[in-house]
Structures are given as C-alpha cells and as structure tokens.
Amino acid sequence: MFGRLLSRDYPGNGLLTALAGALVVAMVAAPFLGWGPSVLNLLVKVAIYSILVASFDLMLGYTGIISFAHTMFFGLGAYGVAIGSRLLGPGWTSMALGLVSALVLSVALAVLIGLFSMRVRTIFFAMITLAVATVFSVLVTQFHGITGGQDGILFRVPRELTAAFRPFTLFGTQVNGVVLSYFLILFASAILFCAMLRIVNSPFGRVLQAIRENEFRAEALGFSVLSHRLAIGALAAIFACLAGGLNAIWLRFISPDVTLSLQIMLDILLIVVIGGMGTLYGALIGAGLFVIAENYLMQVIQYTADAFGNVPLVSILVQPQRWMFWLGILFVLSVYYFPEGVVGRLRDWTKSRAKLGLDGETLEASTTITSADV
Amino acid sequence: MRTDGNNLPPTGGRWDWTPVLLLPIAGAAGLLLTPSLSTWITLTSAGLAMGMLIFLVASGLTVVFGLMDVLNFGHGAFITVGAYAAFTAMAMTPGLVNSPALSDNLIALLVALAAAAASGAIVGLLFERLFVRKVYGDHLKQILVTMGGMIIIEQVVLMIWGPQERLVALPPALRGVVPLGEATIEKYRLLVIVVGLALFAGMALVLSRTRIGLLIRAGVEDHEMVRALGYRIRRLFVCVFVAGAALAGIGGVMWVLYRGTLSAGIGDELITLVFIVIVLGGLGSIVGCFVGALLVAVISNYTAFLVPSMALVSTLVVMVGVLLWRPSGLYPLK
Amino acid sequence: MTEAVLQLSGVHTHIGQYHILHGIDFVVPEGEITVLLGRNGAGKTTTLRTIMGLWRASRGEIIFAGQNLVARETDQIARAGIAYVPENMGIFGGLTVRENMVLAARAGLFDHRRLDWLLDLFPPLRTFWDLPAVYLSGGQKQMLSVARALIEEHKLYLVDEPTKGIAPAIVDNMIAAFEELKRARITVLLVEQNFEFASALGDNAVVMDNGRVVDSSPMSALAADATRQEALLGLAFEADRG
Numbered sequence: 027m028f029g030r031l032l033s034r035d036y037p038g039n040g041l042l043t044a045l046a047g048a049l050v051v052a053m054v055a056a057p058f059l060g061w062g063p064s065v066l067n068l069l070v071k072v073a074i075y076s077i078l079v080a081s082f083d084l085m086l087g088y089t090g091i092i093s094f095a096h097t098m099f100f101g102l103g104a105y106g107v108a109i110g111s112r113l114l115g116p117g118w119t120s121m122a123l124g125l126v127s128a129l130v131l132s133v134a135l136a137v138l139i140g141l142f143s144m145r146v147r148t149i150f151f152a153m154i155t156l157a158v159a160t161v162f163s164v165l166v167t168q169f170h171g172i173t174g175g176q177d178g179i180l181f182r183v184p185r186e187l188t189a190a191f192r193p194f195t196l197f198g199t200q201v202n203g204v205v206l207s208y209f210l211i212l213f214a215s216a217i218l219f220c221a222m223l224r225i226v227n228s229p230f231g232r233v234l235q236a237i238r239e240n241e242f243r244a245e246a247l248g249f250s251v252l253s254h255r256l257a258i259g260a261l262a263a264i265f266a267c268l269a270g271g272l273n274a275i276w277l278r279f280i281s282p283d284v285t286l287s288l289q290i291m292l293d294i295l296l297i298v299v300i301g302g303m304g305t306l307y308g309a310l311i312g313a314g315l316f317v318i319a320e321n322y323l324m325q326v327i328q329y330t331a332d333a334f335g336n337v338p339l340v341s342i343l344v345q346p347q348r349w350m351f352w353l354g355i356l357f358v359l360s361v362y363y364f365p366e367g368v369v370g371r372l373r374d375w376t377k378s379r380a381k382l383g384l385d386g387e388t389l390e391a392s393t394t395i396t397s398a399d400v
Numbered sequence: 401m402r403t404d405g406n407n408l409p410p411t412g413g414r415w416d417w418t419p420v421l422l423l424p425i426a427g428a429a430g431l432l433l434t435p436s437l438s439t440w441i442t443l444t445s446a447g448l449a450m451g452m453l454i455f456l457v458a459s460g461l462t463v464v465f466g467l468m469d470v471l472n473f474g475h476g477a478f479i480t481v482g483a484y485a486a487f488t489a490m491a492m493t494p495g496l497v498n499s500p501a502l503s504d505n506l507i508a509l510l511v512a513l514a515a516a517a518a519s520g521a522i523v524g525l526l527f528e529r530l531f532v533r534k535v536y537g538d539h540l541k542q543i544l545v546t547m548g549g550m551i552i553i554e555q556v557v558l559m560i561w562g563p564q565e566r567l568v569a570l571p572p573a574l575r576g577v578v579p580l581g582e583a584t585i586e587k588y589r590l591l592v593i594v595v596g597l598a599l600f601a602g603m604a605l606v607l608s609r610t611r612i613g614l615l616i617r618a619g620v621e622d623h624e625m626v627r628a629l630g631y632r633i634r635r636l637f638v639c640v641f642v643a644g645a646a647l648a649g650i651g652g653v654m655w656v657l658y659r660g661t662l663s664a665g666i667g668d669e670l671i672t673l674v675f676i677v678i679v680l681g682g683l684g685s686i687v688g689c690f691v692g693a694l695l696v697a698v699i700s701n702y703t704a705f706l707v708p709s710m711a712l713v714s715t716l717v718v719m720v721g722v723l724l725w726r727p728s729g730l731y732p733l734k
Numbered sequence: 735m736t737e738a739v740l741q742l743s744g745v746h747t748h749i750g751q752y753h754i755l756h757g758i759d760f761v762v763p764e765g766e767i768t769v770l771l772g773r774n775g776a777g778k779t780t781t782l783r784t785i786m787g788l789w790r791a792s793r794g795e796i797i798f799a800g801q802n803l804v805a806r807e808t809d810q811i812a813r814a815g816i817a818y819v820p821e822n823m824g825i826f827g828g829l830t831v832r833e834n835m836v837l838a839a840r841a842g843l844f845d846h847r848r849l850d851w852l853l854d855l856f857p858p859l860r861t862f863w864d865l866p867a868v869y870l871s872g873g874q875k876q877m878l879s880v881a882r883a884l885i886e887e888h889k890l891y892l893v894d895e896p897t898k899g900i901a902p903a904i905v906d907n908m909i910a911a912f913e914e915l916k917r918a919r920i921t922v923l924l925v926e927q928n929f930e931f932a933s934a935l936g937d938n939a940v941v942m943d944n945g946r947v948v949d950s951s952p953m954s955a956l957a958a959d960a961t962r963q964e965a966l967l968g969l970a971f972e973a974d975r976g
Contacts, residue, residue, distance in 0.1 A: 086540075090540060092540060092543050092544075142720070142723075147539070148539045148540060148543075149465075149471045149539050149542075149543070150679065150683075152471075152473075152543055153471075153675040153678075153679055154679065156672065156675060157672050157675055157676050157679075157716060157719070158716065160672040160712070161672075161712050161713055161715075161716050164712045165709070165712075165713065168709040169709065288668065292547070292551065295544065295547065299544060348555065348559070350551060350555050351551075351552060351555035351556070351559070353551075354548050354549075354551035354552040354555060355548075355552060357544075357548040357551070358531065358545055358548035358549060358552065361535075361541055361544045361545050361548065362534060362545070365541075
C-alpha cells in the first residue's frame, strides 16, 4: 500500500527512510506530546516548505527550468485566502473561493509567462520570471487597498479552525481548532506530496527528465517540449499556490515579506540544492534540516558568539545575523561539490553498496533516463 | 609590404535606425501627455539620467553574456561594492566633498568614481575566478552559483560597513538646477547624462577602433572561431568581465548619489531594470542596451508622473511590446 | 617518402553519450592535398573539429609538428600552425570583410602582395571590402572564409566543404585558389562531398563511414575505379558533374 501511495518512488536509502519516517511520526505525534505551539509552528513550516520546494523541484530538478516567479504563486494562494476571508467574511466558502480564484489566476499567469518565454532558453526564462515577480511584489505593495500593502492583512479563519473550538479530547490532549488546522495542513501536504510523486513517476514525468537531459533529442523523438514545459509550469504553480493558501490558513496573516520576498526565493533555492535536486525527497529533508537549523542554529551561533566574543575575526563571522553568509557559502559549495544534495548522496551510497553486494538490497530503480525508456 | 587594408576605397554599409526612432517617438508621446513643456523637460532629463545609469550597469552584463554565454545573476554585487567603496572614499575626502567649489567637488567625484571602478574591478576578478570560471556552459549552475556569490559578497559588505542605512549628500556645487528657459534641469542629472554619454562613446570607440574591440565583436558572434584563429579568448573574457564589473561599480556610485541613501540592498533594486533592459536590447548588444535603457527609463518616468503605481509595470509592458515586435531584442546579434 | 605533417592514431571522439569516431587512423603527407570523403554523417566534420580541439578526443593521438594535439586548447592548436575553414564558414557577419581578414593577419597587418593575390582570386571581396560580411551571399562568404585562412601561410589547412552551397560558376574560383596552393606545395586536409572538385585537386583520398576509416589510397587510384567509388561513397563519378 505504501508503494502505491509513494508511486514506488521510495526514499532509496536506509538513513533517509529513517529520517523521513521520524519526521512524519514527529509531525503526527507533536500535538499529543505536549511540545507546545512553537514546535507545531516549526513542523507546519516544514510541511508547507516541503510542498513549496518540491513544486519548485518539479521544474528545476526534473525539467531543468529555473523560475523566479515561484514565490509569486505562493503569494497568490495566500492572498487569495486572505482577501477572500476579508471581503466575504471568515468561513470555508470564502476561503475556498479565494483559493480557487488564486489558482485560476496562477495557472493563467504560468501559461502566459510560459508561452512568452519558454520557447527561448533557460536564462531568458529565468530573467523574465525575475522581472515579473519583482513587478508583482511592487504592485502588491502599491495596491494596499486590496492587499494591505507592506503591512499585509490580518484575517479570521472559520471558527472550526480557531482555538475556541474544542470538539473533543484525544490521548489526553484537548483537541482544538488549532490542532485541527494543524492536521488539515499536514494531511493536505501529504496528499500534495504524493501527487507530485505520482507526476514524476508517470510517463509524463519521464518525458520531462528526457527534456532536461537533451531537449533536442526529446523534440526529435516527437515530444512537444513547449507543451510539456507549459504543463509542468502550470502544475508547479498550482502546488505553490495551494501551499500558499495553507500557509495563510495557519498564520492567519499575510504580507509581502512572508510570502513574496526574495528571501523566500533564496530559501527555496538553498533547500532544493542542499536537499537534492530532482528527488522531491530532497525538498522534504532539506526543508526539515533548514527550518530546524534556522531555529536552533541561531542559538548555537549566539552561544558560540558569547563564548568567543573576544576573538576579533571570529566575533564578526559568528553572529546570528551572519547566518546568511554561511548559508551562502554552503550553497555555493553544494552546487560545486555536492550537486546531488543530501538525498542524492545518500541514494548514490546505497546504490554503490548494493552493486558491491554488501547487503541484500536490490538496486533501486534509477530515475535517470536511458534511451530504452524514451 | 604590410598594410592594414585601409587604403582600399570605402564601400560603406547600412545601419538599422528603426529602434533608435523609438526614443523620439516616446519623447513625443510624453510631450503630448504631460501638461507643460517644463514638466516634460524635467521628466525627460530624469529619464535620460536614469537610463544612463542603467546602461552603465547593464553594459558589462550584456557583453559578458554575448561573449561567453555566461549570465551573472550576481551582477548586483558589483553595484553594491562600488557604491560602498565610493562612500568610504568620499568620507575620506571631506574637504573636497563639502567644499563649495565646483572643481573640488568634481575631483572628489572623480576619486569616488575611481574607487568604485577599482573596487568593482577587484571584486569582479575574484568573482570570475571563484564563481564563474567553474560553471561555463551550464546555465542552471551559473544562475545558482552567481546568486550564491552575490549573497556572500553582500554579507561581507554588511560585515564591513554594518546594516544601517546611510545618507549620502551631493557635494554642494552639484546640487541645484540649471535653468533652461522656463524649465529647470537638475545639475546632477546633467552630469550623469554627460558621464554616461562619455562612457558610451568610449565603449563605442574601443569596440570599433581597437584590436581588442574587434576581438570582442567577433567573439560575441562566434567565440569558437576566434579561438580557432589563435586568440586566447579566456583572457579576453576575464578582461571584459572585470571591465563590466568596474562599470557596474561606477553605476552604483552615481545611483547612490542620485538616490541620496545607501544600503546593502542597493544592488537588488537596479537589477530588475537591468535584466529587462538587456533582454529588450538584445542580449550581447551594447547599442541595444543603450537605446533600451534610455527608452525604458524615459517611459517609466512619464508613467510615474501620469499613473504612479504603474511605473514598474510600464517597463515590463515596454519589454513585452518590444519582444513581440522583435523577438530577439532591438539589436539582436544573430 | 613525404613526411607526415599530421598523423592520427586510434582517435575516438564522444559527443555527450554518442560515440562518433571509432579509432581513426590516417596520415596527412606534407605538401599534398588529402581529401576526406564519405557520406553525410560519416564523421568527417567531427574529425576536423577533433583535430582542431573543438571537440576533445577521448582516446588516441593526434601528432602535429612533434606535439600531441589531443590535450591542447583550440587557440594553442591554431597558433601551432593550423588554419581552419569550418563547414559553417565561421564568418563574423557584423564585421566588415576587411575586419574579418584583419583578424587572421599576423599582428593585424596584411602582406600587401598576398592580399592582392587573394582579392584577384576572389573579386567580390574587393567589391565589398568595407561592407559588413552579413550582406555577402553564401558563395561570397565561402570565399571570404577561405581567403581568411589563406592570408597567412600555415603549416596545415583544414578545410570543410568549401564548395558547399556555391553556384557552379564560383566553384571555378575555388579550384583556381586550391590549384595555386598545390603549386606552392601547401599541406591541406580537405573534406569534400563534391567528388569532381575532390578528384581534380586531391592527391590522397581517405574514405570514412560510420566514424571509421574504410579506405585510404592515392586519389588517382580511386578516381579511376568507378566500382570502388560506388561501393565507398554511394555514388559514381560523372564526368559532367557540377
């Protein structure tokens, strides 16, 4: 059953499966272990970022396209839910309407941008999406009547998702609306993730990878590169949009900084590169590592800073604000020496061990394309 | 006997003026839409000045791309470094900077420009070696690595200068306006236009009259063939990259003086416009970049006056419009 | 026994995952015109590009002037004394005819007499001297490409299909140019599909198919044997061809 759910695309490595499994277990058990709201916050962020980064990986890792407009779709979903709730009053229908409008707009924009620039090269497309995303975020800040401008929008969610709603107790813990929304987001994320696994492991997904390897050959074999790219662009936009909506539901607040900022785009890039491009699990593990590190490493850095505060160079380099500096270095090093990311590396390790016959595991199916597949 | 072939009778050639005509057309449209001539003059001069700035920054980026098919997504780092280096240079010459005499101010400005260009060049050299050299031919990795490089450099800038925003005042003799009949043009904008034109002329001369310019023009079209003719195109490329970084640094200084404030994000602000301009002008074309930058800046200024919130959107619209007319940009290379 | 200017031994070339050249062996003797013949896709252009370093040989040796070219950069190979006239002509369209030629001239200065000789051989180049090369016709571009290679003396010329796409009348200009080269005992490795051109000028014939050398013999022998031609090239020489 697990196999069908994961479309037979397993983590591919013992350690990886253990990590992923532990993460999932932690997520499900968290509300009942009395860990408190900040932990729930963290885990929700992991779930949402997993979807956001995985949808980006659909384009980057599987099709070989970089789109800087990805945060735009994330923002659209969030703003859709928020504006819907604000205009029509809090409730399930208003959120749904907002989200659906956001989805329609996202797909339309994705297709439009794609038609305009995907015929041309990667770089062209990257630049245009960057321009579009920048323009979009400027527009959002300017039309503050609708969007709340730089300050954003605070809105209310349906009563069932608020702390006031206390339907029952489970495992000794009072289940309230917050816990319900937590599980709603977790459940939705799981479904979306499995959907993405389905997509990349389908014939469509294999064609995408063929296009990434050699688009001329794919075209020569009869696949329309343009329509495949348009399709994946639209799909990625849909997933990002939904992730945005979930994010809004949890935070009950949206603003350009939380959804559209360049910082988020950089975070996505960091996670996908370090986690592992073209794996989807890289997004999950990467998001987990990133969010946890972001939260706890800050404390470690602060501790180190306090301990070594007197050593001149160290005190400059080791400060909580320098987080980005070290991340940047880690990022560049990853692209050079570690392009397959954490997940890729672990999977390669498993494959090489299996080849040497060191354990009884069978060789995992490779996700790269051979001429026999296409 | 050896000659350089210039003794043969000239046969002349034709040049494509159509894209350049877009400028007077835009200008005329602006004239029709603005309420008075003096407003139009102010807006147009602001647009031209802004355009020059964008051109300075974009020129290096576009030639580097045309020559070696490398797009530096971290180009904004050079802008930032140049701006900060110049700021420090000006802080070290307060006498010249604050003096009421024009000559003193110009010297201070020259020093600042030199500092910006030099620091841009040095950082450019490092950047090429660390972040660009290893990713030739792989566009995806280029985008990622150069962005990473930019993050690192901007963080270093933050480490050295701190995160606070600073005010940067124009030297006294450069403030104020120059009257033109009823209208006025800001002195500084005029200076920017002059500097921009001078650098553009310089670039054009280098490209058309010098051997290195010839190599660049040839290399932009077909760098493989240039190598097959025996030229070390790697060295050429590093030179062009460094020159582009220096120009971006100069653009950074002039931009900071234009704005009045300096912060670490200054590179990111210009970069969107720069990308729009180089795509619109034709990747690899300096002339296209020049015309495109002026066009975008002027139209953006008119729009900012008429419908303020649409200024940035207008640049996107101009880009889309131009690309629908000429899919490879105003002056495509191939 | 004429000395070999260029010698290929066991040269393999891979482009991406495709194995194009499978162990190429042949020799280019000094002062002679060696022609690489073969069907489309036989690997002739790939061979030239490999020699020139534009594609890296994965195995084997390419010996020229006592050096192995395989590990070298293209610009080093060019400076070692090889001139290359590519299949796509390699003309810089935005540069004038003069500027195209200047790039190939040593230190940017022309040998006056040699330039005149070339301009007499290819009159359109004189006519369009200051015109951007993009305005030249296909045949004229081909002339420019060849003239550019000839403006200086090189130890070896690699020429890829100089008569491709040229009107038959202009082919005569090409033949004249190459006949001059023959007289001057210049070493040329020529790729040609036009067998009339090849057999008129070539001293040696190396036939390729599917990335391998399938025949290597003096041109006279191949030209006289129509059956062998048909077997190797899939066509027979026709007296009035071209």
